[in-house]
Amino acid sequence: AKRQRRGGTIIFEGAQALEMSRQKAVEEAFLTANLTEEISLFYQPIVDLVSGRCLGFEALARWISLTVGPVSPAQFVPIAEHTGRIGFITRHLLKMALEQAVNWPAGTFLSFNLSANDLTSREGVLRLIAIIEAGQVNPASIVFEITETAVMQDVEQARASVALLRQFGVGVALDDFGTGYSSLSQVHNMPLTKLKIDRSFVQNIETSAASQKIVRSVIALSQDIGLDVIVEGVETEGQAAVLKRMGAEVVQGFLYSEPMPAEMVQFWLEGGQT
Numbered sequence: 001a002k003r004q005r006r007g008g009t010i011i012f013e014g015a016q017a018l019e020m021s022r023q024k025a026v027e028e029a030f031l032t033a034n035l036t037e038e039i040s041l042f043y044q045p046i047v048d049l050v051s052g053r054c055l056g057f058e059a060l061a062r063w064i065s066l067t068v069g070p071v072s073p074a075q076f077v078p079i080a081e082h083t084g085r086i087g088f089i090t091r092h093l094l095k096m097a098l099e100q101a102v103n104w105p106a107g108t109f110l111s112f113n114l115s116a117n118d119l120t121s122r123e124g125v126l127r128l129i130a131i132i133e134a135g136q137v138n139p140a141s142i143v144f145e146i147t148e149t150a151v152m153q154d155v156e157q158a159r160a161s162v163a164l165l166r167q168f169g170v171g172v173a174l175d176d177f178g179t180g181y182s183s184l185s186q187v188h189n190m191p192l193t194k195l196k197i198d199r200s201f202v203q204n205i206e207t208s209a210a211s212q213k214i215v216r217s218v219i220a221l222s223q224d225i226g227l228d229v230i231v232e233g234v235e236t237e238g239q240a241a242v243l244k245r246m247g248a249e250v251v252q253g254f255l256y257s258e259p260m261p262a263e264m265v266q267f268w269l270e271g272g273q274t
């Protein structure tokens with residue numbers, strides 16, 4: 001039995017070593033990649049819970065490295081941040097998204113993820129605004145998603161950046177709400193337009209009284225202070241039914257569609273299957 005246990009330890013260490021060398025390989029691949037060629041955007045519908053109508057799409061970055069294969073944005077965005085390339089990537093992706101969204105039906109909004117680093121300077125934010133000005137998409141149809149964690153890195157700077165974006169006319173959503181440490185008072189002082197409830201609260205919403213209470217009160221509070229709520233990560237009809245009873249109005253998740261390539265958006269809107 002002892003030997004087996006030792007064997008288990010060795011296998012575990014082997015897996016850890018493999019994971020570490022994968023991380024190293026990914027970092028190396030990132031530094032030599034032709035990022036503008038290899039990174040693309042997928043789009044996930046954001047829908048009206050009651051009518052099922054598509055209200056907008058969230059752009060999600062996809063990197064297929066020629067050397068290490070597909071790498072999730074959860075893995076490469078942090079690498080882009082600490083190698084100082086995120087600003088360049090954000091601007092490149094924003095230009096691409098604006099080109100791809102140009103033929104969407106009027107009123108369909110584009111939701112676009114920003115990293116914490118994209119909010120740290122006024123100049124950086126002004127460059128994003130300049131890109132939107134140069135594009136063909138109405139700023140009122142654009143929503144930037146920022147995470148609670150990004151806001152908390154420097155609340156004052158984040159507030160100034162959000163204010164600047166709002167002045168220009170784009171919406172700003174607080175992403176992954178409930179997973180960070182922002183207090184409601186800090187959120188309240190930001191000119192946000194939307195809150196996105198993190199999918200961790202949706203996963204067990206049919207069984208967890210705590211998740212139900214949290215989601216119900218966030219929905220009520222948001223409606224009170226005039227914020228739109230998007231509930232993320234809806235995967236089952238059961239979850240959708242619970243959310244409907246709670247008064248949720250806008251949802252996103254695999255139940256409606258997985259993220260799809262830009263070329264599929266038109267087809268999907270016309271009722272095609274993806």
Ligand code: C2E
Pocket residue numbers: 044059060061072073074077093113114115145175176199232233234235252253254255259
């Ligand atoms: P996020 O902004 O919270 O995006 C939602 C993530 O949940 C996406 O993962 C999406 O594919 C996934 N998702 C959507 N519906 C469901 C569902 O029903 N169930 C489950 N299990 N997952 C669902 P993805 O595309 O891998 O992105 C991961 C994270 O990477 C994003 O989380 C976002 O923080 C970051 N990210 C993605 N694209 C960009 C980007 O262009 N720029 C920046 N700065 N970050 C990005």
Ligand code: CA
Pocket residue numbers: 058113145175
């Ligand atoms: Ca997001």
Ligand code: CA
Pocket residue numbers: 175176196198232
């Ligand atoms: Ca999210």
Ligand code: CA
Pocket residue numbers: 176
């Ligand atoms: Ca997330």
